[in-house]
Every structure is written in C-alpha cells, then in structure tokens.
Amino acid sequence: MKLAAVDVRQAASAADIVYDALRKAIIDGDLTEGENLRQDQIAQMFNTSRIPVREALSRLEQHGLITTERYKGAVVAGLSIEEIDEIFEFRALVEAEVMRLAVPNLDHETLAAARRHCEEFGLETDSARWGEINRSFHYSLYAASKRPYYLQIVRTSLDRIDRYLRAQLTLTNGVMRANREHEAILAACLKGDAELASRLTRDHVLDAGRSLVAFLKDQRA
Amino acid sequence: MKLAAVDVRQAASAADIVYDALRKAIIDGDLTEGENLRQDQIAQMFNTSRIPVREALSRLEQHGLITTERYKGAVVAGLSIEEIDEIFEFRALVEAEVMRLAVPNLDHETLAAARRHCEEFGLETDSARWGEINRSFHYSLYAASKRPYYLQIVRTSLDRIDRYLRAQLTLTNGVMRANREHEAILAACLKGDAELASRLTRDHVLDAGRSLVAFLKDQRA
DNA sequence: ATATTGTATATTGGATCCAATTTTTCTATC
DNA sequence: GATAGAAAAATTGGATCCAATATACAATAT
Incomplete structure (x- = not known):
C-alpha cells in the first residue's frame, strides 16, 4: 500500500x-x-x-x-507620548543595527522580494493594509541579518506602537514620505552600502516617530 | 484612635x-x-x-x-553558543546606548551608590553573589538614563544568559577583569564622558561574551 | 530472543465549580 | 428628591474534575 x-x-x-x-x-x-x-x-x-x-x-x-x-x-494598555517616543528611539537603534548586519547577506532573491513589497506599498490604496506591507518590506530585509533574537525584540517593540502608527499612516503625506524612504533604503541595499542603509533606516524610524508624536500631541490636546 | x-x-x-x-x-x-x-x-x-x-x-x-x-x-530552555553570542552582541548595543544616555543625568547620589556596588563587587568572596552585585552596579547607572523600556529589554536579555554568566564568573580572573572594567566605567561616568563610558560598557559586555563563549565551547566540547 | 501489539500510567489542556471582592442596584430614611 | 446602607450581580483567581495523548511496560506472536 x-x-x-x-x-x-x-x-x-x-x-x-x-x-x-x-x-x-x-x-x-x-x-x-x-x-x-x-x-x-x-x-x-x-x-x-x-x-x-x-x-x-x-x-x-x-x-x-x-x-x-x-x-x-x-x-x-495605553501609551503615553513619552513611552511612544522612547520605543521609536529604541527601534531606531536596533533596526539600524539589524539593517547594517543584513546588507552583507542580501541576495538577489531577497532584494527582489523587498522590491515587490516596496512597489506594493506604493500602489496599495487600502490604508488598512499599509501597516502590514510596511512590516513585510522591512522584515524581508531584516531577515538577512540572521539575528533571530534582535528580530524578536523588534517584533515586540513594533507590536506596542503599531496601532498608533497605523492611525498616522492613514495620512497620505505620511505614506508618500515613507514610500520615498523605503526606496532610498532599498537603493542603498542594492549598492551594498551597509552604513547608508543603516543610517537611512534609523532616520526612517525616527521620522515616523516624530510625525506620529506630533500627530498624537495634536490629537490628544 | x-x-x-x-x-x-x-x-x-x-x-x-x-x-x-x-x-x-x-x-x-x-x-x-x-x-x-x-x-x-x-x-x-x-x-x-x-x-x-x-x-x-x-x-x-x-x-x-x-x-x-x-x-x-x-x-x-538551553541556548546554543550562537544564541548566547547574539544576545551578548545585542546587550552590547543596547547597554552602550543606555550608558551614553545615562551619563548626563548622573548625580552625586547615584554615583556614590554605583561606587559602593563597585567596591562591594571587588570585596565579595562569595561567588554566588557576584552576579547579583554585578547587576546592581550596572542598573544603578543605567537607571539614570530614564529609559524604562530599554531597561526592561535589558532585563529580559540578561535573564536569558545570567546563569551561564554566573558559571563563568566563578573563575577568579573573570571577576578580576570585570572589576577593573567596572572601575574604568565608573571613572568615565565621574568625568562625565558619555562617549567613553558608552564605549567601555560595550567592550565590557563584549569581553564578557567572548570569554563566556570560549568557556562554554571548551566545556561543551 | 526479538519485534509488535495492547494496556496501564503519567501528564497536559480544558471545563466546571467555588471563594473572594468589586461594582451595581435597590430600598429605607431624611 | 437625595443619600446612606444593604442586598444582588458581576467578575476574577483558584481548586477539582474530565478528556486527550504520550510514554513505559507487559503480553504475545514470529
């Protein structure tokens, strides 16, 4: 049989x-x-x-x-502005390092997948999906760092602030800028410039944090 | 009443x-x-x-x-050598940053407490207490960073590898070196040199990681 | 003797019940 | 009608019981 x-x-x-x-x-x-x-x-x-x-x-x-x-x-649980700020600062530190470590390990397949996520992010019109695609883009690159512990930490950090981020991502100008920054990060990855990709990732996270905090301060006032 | x-x-x-x-x-x-x-x-x-x-x-x-x-x-749970290595690398990144952020906020009281822990570490003969005093020393300084989220992450990271660290801290030369490094970090804090304190903290963690990994590789072989 | 099958035991995940305490509602009183 | 106090309802944490499955071991066939 x-x-x-x-x-x-x-x-x-x-x-x-x-x-x-x-x-x-x-x-x-x-x-x-x-x-x-x-x-x-x-x-x-x-x-x-x-x-x-x-x-x-x-x-x-x-x-x-x-x-x-x-x-x-x-x-x-709710987060205070200060707590949100701190988590973004922390993410910037860790994700910049993860990006730096990932660049040397990026292969064609991974880069192609990242490019697809990046394009998808630019084309998607359903704001509810932006958050998810955003995660996919970054994670597809981060995975190449081969640092499972870092990624687990990034995940739990992102979990804490994701819902606020999504609220802010519904603003179109935020998405436009995020998209431009994604393309810049991807370009740095394609060049194999780890330092640049790392710095851009750091700025990308800090930027998102700044505009989110501004958005929330306005909203909560 | x-x-x-x-x-x-x-x-x-x-x-x-x-x-x-x-x-x-x-x-x-x-x-x-x-x-x-x-x-x-x-x-x-x-x-x-x-x-x-x-x-x-x-x-x-x-x-x-x-x-x-x-x-x-x-x-x-057991940790592989690679996992231990990764956690030390991660701690070095985060704790160096926490130290950098802490230095501008250090006051006399905090520094005095850190000095006490540092001296206690040097005098303690019961190896079982070294791990605990080690934590107290670092945390007393880290607390000044006013970054509760960072500290929570540091705590869970330390939890994962503490028992291995303690096994290695029983080796007297490891304690001697740790003690010297603590004194150097404390001196940098007293000078108010955040960059130096940060770099020394990074090296301190990486050093501990390297000797622990060497110790475990030997032990597990 | 060895491999295979069946059974008893150990162990976990979940359901139901109970005790402790908070919150809400009702009632008596002013 | 408003208020204080008591009773009822709601809600959580924990104890006990039950179902499902893995492991250990005995019985049996080859």
Whole structure:
C-alpha cells in the first residue's frame, strides 16, 4: 500500500488561538486603548472556558499590551507620548543595527522580494493594509541579518506602537514620505552600502516617530 | 484612635509567586538546562493547584526561559553558543546606548551608590553573589538614563544568559577583569564622558561574551 | 530472543465549580 | 428628591474534575 506522507502538524491550543487573535486585534487597533476585556465575554466568543482566555491575557500582559488588576479585569494598555517616543528611539537603534548586519547577506532573491513589497506599498490604496506591507518590506530585509533574537525584540517593540502608527499612516503625506524612504533604503541595499542603509533606516524610524508624536500631541490636546 | 500608616500592598497572586520563584531558580542556575518541570510537582511545592503553575509556565515560555510541548511538559530552555553570542552582541548595543544616555543625568547620589556596588563587587568572596552585585552596579547607572523600556529589554536579555554568566564568573580572573572594567566605567561616568563610558560598557559586555563563549565551547566540547 | 501489539500510567489542556471582592442596584430614611 | 446602607450581580483567581495523548511496560506472536 502506498500513502502520501501527510504533515500532521500540532494543532494550536485554545490559549494560543485566543492569544493570537487578541494580539492581532490590539495591534490592528480593533480593540482600543482602555477597552475592557472580560474573560467571560472573550471565552464565549471563542467557545471555550475562561482558562485558556486567562492564559492568553497573562501572556499579553507580559508583552505590555494589556494591564490587569485583580477583581477589576484587563484593559488594553495605553501609551503615553513619552513611552511612544522612547520605543521609536529604541527601534531606531536596533533596526539600524539589524539593517547594517543584513546588507552583507542580501541576495538577489531577497532584494527582489523587498522590491515587490516596496512597489506594493506604493500602489496599495487600502490604508488598512499599509501597516502590514510596511512590516513585510522591512522584515524581508531584516531577515538577512540572521539575528533571530534582535528580530524578536523588534517584533515586540513594533507590536506596542503599531496601532498608533497605523492611525498616522492613514495620512497620505505620511505614506508618500515613507514610500520615498523605503526606496532610498532599498537603493542603498542594492549598492551594498551597509552604513547608508543603516543610517537611512534609523532616520526612517525616527521620522515616523516624530510625525506620529506630533500627530498624537495634536490629537490628544 | 491612631493607626500607623500601613502600606497595604496588593498581595501577589499565586501565579505571580510561582513565576517569580521559577524565574529566579532558572536565572540562578538552580534549575538546569533541559530539566523537566512537572506541573503537578511544582504545584505541590507551592501548595497550589496546577492552574497558577500553568500560568507561570506560560509566562516563562513567552520570555524564552522554558519551552513547552503538549503532553510532554516544560523543560528549562538551553541556548546554543550562537544564541548566547547574539544576545551578548545585542546587550552590547543596547547597554552602550543606555550608558551614553545615562551619563548626563548622573548625580552625586547615584554615583556614590554605583561606587559602593563597585567596591562591594571587588570585596565579595562569595561567588554566588557576584552576579547579583554585578547587576546592581550596572542598573544603578543605567537607571539614570530614564529609559524604562530599554531597561526592561535589558532585563529580559540578561535573564536569558545570567546563569551561564554566573558559571563563568566563578573563575577568579573573570571577576578580576570585570572589576577593573567596572572601575574604568565608573571613572568615565565621574568625568562625565558619555562617549567613553558608552564605549567601555560595550567592550565590557563584549569581553564578557567572548570569554563566556570560549568557556562554554571548551566545556561543551 | 526479538519485534509488535495492547494496556496501564503519567501528564497536559480544558471545563466546571467555588471563594473572594468589586461594582451595581435597590430600598429605607431624611 | 437625595443619600446612606444593604442586598444582588458581576467578575476574577483558584481548586477539582474530565478528556486527550504520550510514554513505559507487559503480553504475545514470529
């Protein structure tokens, strides 16, 4: 008897599913700052008991995406202007270094993929997708750094501020500038100029941070 | 009626207690790499049910301190040489920057505390305490950077490699050199030379990483 | 004797129930 | 009608019980 080999992959646990869904909802901004997260309500949404929900909430709290208080429950964490500023500063430091380390390892395939993401970003008209494509562009280059720990940190940092970034990315001029900066970074990568790519990445992140902070200061005032 | 003001602090939940205890045991090296963590056994140790234990394990997994597999359980995570190397490289980047940012904010009190930790490190003979004092010294300076997010990241990074570092810190020559480097960093801080303090911190971390990696390569061969 | 199959045990993930505490609602009183 | 206090509802953290699966070991066939 002949059978095709089937990749029986481990099914994710309920806690994993709930965690992934809530994380996505928070970084997408579908759950807004300060919003209450009732264990019971979430459990019903996912057709589970509160146990896996609590585990998911506990993980989210570890990553700073929510805060919890006994007998009170969990709320989506908000960030102060100062905290947002600090995270952008941190990202600029780490992502610039990741970019520097990535350039020597970039091959044609990776560069082609990055170019596709870059073009896609320029052509996309659905503002809801900009954030996602933006991540894809940067990550496709960052991956060449072969620094999984750095990338994990970048991911958790980005998770914290992504929803604010998306709010600001809906402003068209922000997208235009981001697109120009992406092209400049890509050009530096094609030239193999690690220092330039690193500096441009740093400025790209700091720029985004500055305009976001300005946007939020205005909005919150 | 007069009552002394009592700091009624929120009692930590059982999950918090278990998490803290396990985290400490892992970073202190009391739980060794690959060691099995049975929920039932841990629950009995802390006189609780498995529920808070599972929550604690879930958090530890998020921080990379353990790995879990369904129906198999949790084991203390081990790090490859490459992973350790990467974490030291990362720490060097971030801690150098934190040090640079801290120097302009250092006041007499902070410097005095750092000096005390530095001297304590030189005088301490109990090798088990070196790791702890080492952290105190660096953190006392880092705190002046006023960058809570950076510091949180530094903490989780240090958590991952602390037990290896402690194993290596038992070698007296490692402590001697660390002590000299601490004094040099402190001197740069006293001079208010942020660039120098930053560079020395970077080298201090990279040095520790290099000798640790050499030590482990030898040990694991 | 060895390999294979079946069974018992160990262990995890999840459901349901309980205790503690907060928040809300209702009621009695002014 | 407003307010203080009590009862009810809501909500969380934890304990106990159940289902699913892996591992260890015994029984059996070759």
